[in-house]
Amino acid sequence: MMDFLRLFGREDVSSKDIAKERLRLILVHDRANVSPQFLEMIKSQIINIISDYVDIEEEGLEVKLTRMKKGEEITVPALVANIPIKRIKHVARV
Amino acid sequence: MGQVIVITSGKGGVGKTTTTANIGTGLALLKHRKVVMIDADIGLRNLDVVMGLENRIVYDLVDVVQGVCRLKQALIRDKRFENLYLLPAAQTKDKNAVSPEQMKNLCEQLREDFDYVLVDCPAGIEQGFKNAIAGADKAIIVTTPEVSAVRDADRVIGLLEAEGLNEPQLIINRIRPDMVKRGDMMDIDDIIDILAIDLLGVIPEDERIVISTNRGEPAVADENSKAGQAYRNIARRLEGENIPIMSLDVEPTLMERIKMLFGLRSRR
Numbered sequence: 471m472m473d474f475l476r477l478f479g480r481e482d483v484s485s486k487d488i489a490k491e492r493l494r495l496i497l498v499h500d501r502a503n504v505s506p507q508f509l510e511m512i513k514s515q516i517i518n519i520i521s522d523y524v525d526i527e528e529e530g531l532e533v534k535l536t537r538m539k540k541g542e543e544i545t546v547p548a549l550v551a552n553i554p555i556k557r558i559k560h561v562a563r564v
Numbered sequence: 565m566g567q568v569i570v571i572t573s574g575k576g577g578v579g580k581t582t583t584t585a586n587i588g589t590g591l592a593l594l595k596h597r598k599v600v601m602i603d604a605d606i607g608l609r610n611l612d613v614v615m616g617l618e619n620r621i622v623y624d625l626v627d628v629v630q631g632v633c634r635l636k637q638a639l640i641r642d643k644r645f646e647n648l649y650l651l652p653a654a655q656t657k658d659k660n661a662v663s664p665e666q667m668k669n670l671c672e673q674l675r676e677d678f679d680y681v682l683v684d685c686p687a688g689i690e691q692g693f694k695n696a697i698a699g700a701d702k703a704i705i706v707t708t709p710e711v712s713a714v715r716d717a718d719r720v721i722g723l724l725e726a727e728g729l730n731e732p733q734l735i736i737n738r739i740r741p742d743m744v745k746r747g748d749m750m751d752i753d754d755i756i757d758i759l760a761i762d763l764l765g766v767i768p769e770d771e772r773i774v775i776s777t778n779r780g781e782p783a784v785a786d787e788n789s790k791a792g793q794a795y796r797n798i799a800r801r802l803e804g805e806n807i808p809i810m811s812l813d814v815e816p817t818l819m820e821r822i823k824m825l826f827g828l829r830s831r832r
């Protein structure tokens with residue numbers, strides 16, 4: 471049974487490290503106190519601004535709060551936006 | 565003038581009441597400090613049971629606040645430990661029977677006569693929590709090495725700061741050195757790293773806590789209890805002594821010893 475479970479768990483990473491990383495991410499959200507609505511708002515404004523220049527795939531657009539490496543040991547909270555582009559509009563090349 | 569310390573956690577069941585009983589008793593045993601413990605968990609009182617004082621209750625916290633009796637009448641003196649008193653919570657009333665303002669007044673009154681006023685906070689961050697922290701000038705946060713408990717601790721630290729209760733101190737309860745060793749439990753450094761607050765002490769998981777609670781005798785008075793030792797250390801730290809965090813290394817098992825003997829396994 472144990473071996474069977476091992477296939478699925480990431481045995482190379484200790485469970486406490488997983489706990490620690492999950493906790494860090496949870497606390498980034500808790501501390502920043504950002505609501506899903508707030509992220510939605512940012513999302514729609516991003517669409518507004520950049521759609522003048524590029525065609526973006528709106529369903530694929532993702533805005534999230536996460537943690538980013540800044541140097542060897544330090545990680546900082548980061549707002550990350552993933553914007554899939556369909557086509558760059560002509561105006562952008564001016 | 566004594567100090568008022570609230571013992572809180574956010575998450576329930578992590579050891580607030582156990583900690584209040586043991587620190588309270590520990591301080592009373594140590595240099596005979598005059599200590600009163602307030603059970604602020606109205607409706608779910610427990611501190612009396614952990615202390616083995618449940619048969620001595622006549623009046624409670626709500627009676628005092630509502631003027632049904634005088635403060636002195638409601639204080640239960642623990643006959644086993646000199647200078648230790650308990651103000652029990654009401655069991656049948658609800659937590660809105662007391663206001664933060666009333667708790668504050670009560671704590672002010674008690675600190676005139678006692679070196680330490682310890683407040684056992686209910687779980688959660690609602691009215692009961694707000695009442696419990698109202699009169700405090702210092703907070704001890706209890707957590708266990710689990711994601712949910714540490715998360716709640718973080719939340720409570722924020723709420724305490726918003727109320728002007730800065731620099732709370734942390735107690736990590738129910739550490740299992742064997743699990744920490746094999747990487748299946750967050751250890752002290754992990755948690756301190758994440759919460760970034762002062763560490764007051766670390767309490768190991770200890771079945772003697774259960775036994776002592778069965779008997780109604782705090783483990784801090786038990787010479788053979790590791791958790792009791794950890795609580796004795798905490799009491800001394802609160803008194804300003806510089807006591808290092810005790811090592812919780814597990815004894816190697818017989819099999820490990822044999823392996824070590826044959827050089828099959830290096831000592832960790």
Ligand SMILES: Nc1ncnc2c1ncn2[C@@H]1O[C@H](COP(=O)(O)OP(=O)(O)OP(=O)(O)O)[C@@H](O)[C@H]1O
Nearest residue numbers: 576577578579580581582687738768769770773774
């Ligand atoms: N170090 C420990 N080792 C073993 N058992 C423990 C330890 N600390 C606490 N416990 C047990 O955990 C249970 C919960 O403890 P306790 O009542 O002190 O928590 P609490 O935070 O006051 O709970 P609540 O939020 O309900 O008020 C009790 O049964 C207690 O005996």
Ligand SMILES: [Mg+2]
Nearest residue numbers: 580581605610
């Ligand atoms: Mg309790």
